[in-house]
Amino acid sequence: MSFGRFVKRAASLVVQPRMGFGDPVAMRDGLRATRDADATTVGTLTLDSYTRVGDHQAAAKALRERAPLNGYPIVSHSTETTAALLDGIRDSGFPVQVRHGSAQPQDIVRALTAAGLDATEGGPISYCLPYGRTPIRESIANWRETCELLAERADTPHLESFGGCLLGQLCPPGLLVAVSVLEALFFTRYGITSVSLSYAQQTHPAQDEEAIRALRTLAARYLPAGTDWHVVLYGYMGVYPTTRRGALRLLQASAELAARTGTERLIVKTVAEAHRIPTIAENVQALEVAATAARETVPTATTADTGILGEAKALVEAVLDLDDDLGRAFAEAFARGLLDVPFCLHPDNAGQSRSTVGADGRLRWTAVGAMPIVPTEPDSALTSDRLLTALTHVARSFDR
Amino acid sequence: MSSRSGCDVLVAGTASDSHTWNLIFLQLFCEERGHRVVNLGPCVPDALLVAETTALCPELVVLSSVNGHGFTDGLTAITALRPRAPRPRIVLGGKLGVDGRRHADRTDALLRAGFDAVFDDGDLTAFDAFLRLPQAVAS
Numbered sequence: 001m002s003f004g005r006f007v008k009r010a011a012s013l014v015v016q017p018r019m020g021f022g023d024p025v026a027m028r029d030g031l032r033a034t035r036d037a038d039a040t041t042v043g044t045l046t047l048d049s050y051t052r053v054g055d056h057q058a059a060a061k062a063l064r065e066r067a068p069l070n071g072y073p074i075v076s077h078s079t080e081t082t083a084a085l086l087d088g089i090r091d092s093g094f095p096v097q098v099r100h101g102s103a104q105p106q107d108i109v110r111a112l113t114a115a116g117l118d119a120t121e122g123g124p125i126s127y128c129l130p131y132g133r134t135p136i137r138e139s140i141a142n143w144r145e146t147c148e149l150l151a152e153r154a155d156t157p158h159l160e161s162f163g164g165c166l167l168g169q170l171c172p173p174g175l176l177v178a179v180s181v182l183e184a185l186f187f188t189r190y191g192i193t194s195v196s197l198s199y200a201q202q203t204h205p206a207q208d209e210e211a212i213r214a215l216r217t218l219a220a221r222y223l224p225a226g227t228d229w230h231v232v233l234y235g236y237m238g239v240y241p242t243t244r245r246g247a248l249r250l251l252q253a254s255a256e257l258a259a260r261t262g263t264e265r266l267i268v269k270t271v272a273e274a275h276r277i278p279t280i281a282e283n284v285q286a287l288e289v290a291a292t293a294a295r296e297t298v299p300t301a302t303t304a305d306t307g308i309l310g311e312a313k314a315l316v317e318a319v320l321d322l323d324d325d326l327g328r329a330f331a332e333a334f335a336r337g338l339l340d341v342p343f344c345l346h347p348d349n350a351g352q353s354r355s356t357v358g359a360d361g362r363l364r365w366t367a368v369g370a371m372p373i374v375p376t377e378p379d380s381a382l383t384s385d386r387l388l389t390a391l392t393h394v395a396r397s398f399d400r
Numbered sequence: 401m402s403s404r405s406g407c408d409v410l411v412a413g414t415a416s417d418s419h420t421w422n423l424i425f426l427q428l429f430c431e432e433r434g435h436r437v438v439n440l441g442p443c444v445p446d447a448l449l450v451a452e453t454t455a456l457c458p459e460l461v462v463l464s465s466v467n468g469h470g471f472t473d474g475l476t477a478i479t480a481l482r483p484r485a486p487r488p489r490i491v492l493g494g495k496l497g498v499d500g501r502r503h504a505d506r507t508d509a510l511l512r513a514g515f516d517a518v519f520d521d522g523d524l525t526a527f528d529a530f531l532r533l534p535q536a537v538a539s
Contacts (some may be wrong), residue, residue, distance in 0.1 A: 049416065049467070053443075070468075101418075131418045132443035167420055343424055345441030384428035391421060 001092040002156030003042065003119035004194030004228045007264050010040045013255065013294040014265040016232075017283040018099065020046025022062065022069030024077065028085040030280045035094045037284045039291030042265070043089070043096035045117075047071045047108065052101045053132070070277060074098065074111045082115035095119060097160070103127050103134035104142045109149045118154035121196075122146075123183035125330060125339070126162035129346040136334055136348040140327040144190050151191030159187045160232055164198035164215070166341050169238030170390060172355050172363040173202060173211035174311030174373060175341065181218045181316055184229065186326050194228040196265065201236045201254045203394055204362045206303060212261040213302070214309035218316060230264035233257065235290075239395045240273040246398035247271045248289060253398075255290040259297035266290055274395070306362075307376075314372045315339065337370035354382065357390045361397075406434035407531075410458040410488075412449055413442035414465040414473035422464050422494060422522075429524070430462070433531055446480040453485045461490040466522075470496030471506045475513055482514030493519030493527055 007014050017034055021027045031043045048071035050059040059073035074082060090096045097119040098112045105122060112120060128139035150157040163179035180197040187195050197219050199212050212231060219229055235254040241247045251269055258266045268286040272278035278286075318338045323329040333339045337350030342365075344351065352369025356377060364377035380386075409430045413423055420442050427437045438456060440448070453461055461481070465473055474492040481490060492515050496506070507518045519527045 049418075053416065130420065133441065133445075133448075343420065345420055345423060345439055347441075382428060384425055384432060387421075387425055387428060 001095070002194060002228075003095040003097060003158040004156070004196070004230065006042065006092070006095050007196070007230050008228065010264070012040050013258055013263070013291065014042055015039050015255075015287045015290045015294075016042045016097070016265060016267050017044050017287060018046055018267060018269075019044050019278075019280070019283050020048065020071030020099075022048060022071065022073060024072075024081050024085040026280075027072050028089060030283070031086070031089045031094075031096065033280045033284050034287065035089060037287045037291075039287045041094070041287055043094060044267075045072050045074065045096060045098045045112075047098065047100040047102075048073050049101075051075055051108065054102065054104050054107070056107070074115070075107050079111070079114045082111070082117075086115065086117070090117075097121065097158070101127055101131060101162075103132065103139040105146050106142060106149060109146050109153070113150065113153035118150070118156055119158040119160075120150070121160035121162055121198075123161045123163055123179075124186060124327070125179055125183060125334075126165060129334075129341055129344050129349055130165075130167045133347065136346075137331050140330055143186070144327055147187055147190030147192050156194065157192055158194040158196070159192045160196040161187070161198055164232075165200040165234060165237055167343055168200065169202070169236075169394075170355050170357070170363065171202075171342055172311075172365050172376070173199070173207060173214070173308050175315060175339070175371075176200065177211055177215045177218065177308065177312035178315035178319075179339070180215060181222055181312070182319055182326070182330070184219065185222055186330070188224050188227055189326050193226070195223070196230050196232045198232045198234060199263075200234040201257060202363055203357050204360070205253065205257060207306070207308070207362045208257050209261055209300075209303040210306060210308050212257070212263060214312050216262075217309060218312055222316065231261075232265040232267060233263045234267050235269040236394055239392050240269060241395045241398040242274045243399045244271045246395070246400075247273060250394065250398045251286055251290055252293040255293035256297045259294040260300045262299055266294070311373045318372045338372065340369040340371050354379065356380075356382075356386075357393045361393070406436055407460050408456070408458040409435045409437045409460045409462060410440065410453060410456060411437055411462045411464070412440040412444040412452075414463055414467075414470060414477060415443060415445050416469050416473055417465050417467040418442045419466050422466050426462055426464055429527075430531070433528075435460070435531070446477050449477060450481050450484050453481060453488065458488050461485070461488050463490070463492045465492070465494040465496060468495065470494050471503070471510070474510055474515070474518075478510065478514045489516040491515060491517045491519065491527070491530065494522055496520050
């Protein structure tokens, strides 16, 4: 069964780790432990940062010298090695997704499809602007080719937009929702018929609920009829609580948010998040804690509308109006500042937008640049102290 | 860049480091102390760092790394930059190793390779004191 169909058919929230090891034996152990956890799970192969930036020589050198890698170097390991590590673990009841972070993922997609895998993630905006200096036009061309490669080489390809994350924190939800919808639409234009749209947990539960409902409304409205789609929530991606209790409470809050909103899949964070790369056991604990929290939560139907849907729709429409070719529209949108990621230093980002955590804990725009939306809080001078206070808002609340 | 009361500062992330928040924070930290900042953002390749430094002639170059590759990337960067930029003060800071511990020998190697100061474990008090040194603002 395909990744997308497995998630859609699951009776309970599907939980997934962020897990990657350079050593195939450890990677296989990690996948097996994920599969065997007391939860509905899918597996993850998270790649290392050398592979992410396309430096496959450095990844191969690390393998030769048995130097530790922060993920699985799928391009540098042979197809046989990857196929063997998946053999008997990945099957129709346990799909596996490759997570990477690359703005030039063609080699990664060739390697993963050669090993029989068919699900991955990223996007021309979300894996470009926040992560380095690859020009947006190059990233768009790379991702168009990536979609076509995946569609051509995999039987049941699935692609997830990372658009709901951007810099991980301090981006008000309207823009996260818009980028997720736009990237998922981009994937469908280049032959991918099974997609997921992401949203990263932010600072305020009701604001997050409203954002996820807006994401679902816009996915249903803009994705072509017949597209298989679901929503994936990322557990908090910013500065994490340092205490065990705080980290577990934040994880539970993400699972409860997913359950309240009918979100199909959750990517978890562990108690080790603030300190180091988690162990397999810490990942399994996180999967089980999240699954339990979701089971104990009752879905709710609606959330008060504070304008996120309208904001996201205005951004999506502004981009779609630019050009029938969605790739050209993306490049033009950034050139004109119609999409403008707050605090993002990429040369192709206008850099005129700013945001903050309001007194009530909600994310707000203090400046919007040329985006077709309005500021939601008066602008005030940003200082290093205020920035740190905003960045650590969630960690401090949960560590308390 | 012109020199008035403050200092012209170039802030950059190291070549393999995709983190941004540390660079935004450093920009604000320097600006609040009266300095003027150009921020090159994350993942700055050595060639770009050299080109921007020679083009902008800053009085201070601040490299930041928090991904655990700071020692390796910092050494490569200073080896490329120092021969082309003898004048500016060049410093490196952040979380420089993978194990979260300080390594005096590696810091010494970085200083010998041409850094004027190394602030391991993001030592802001020491960086603040460095910014107050007369040499750091002289052009």
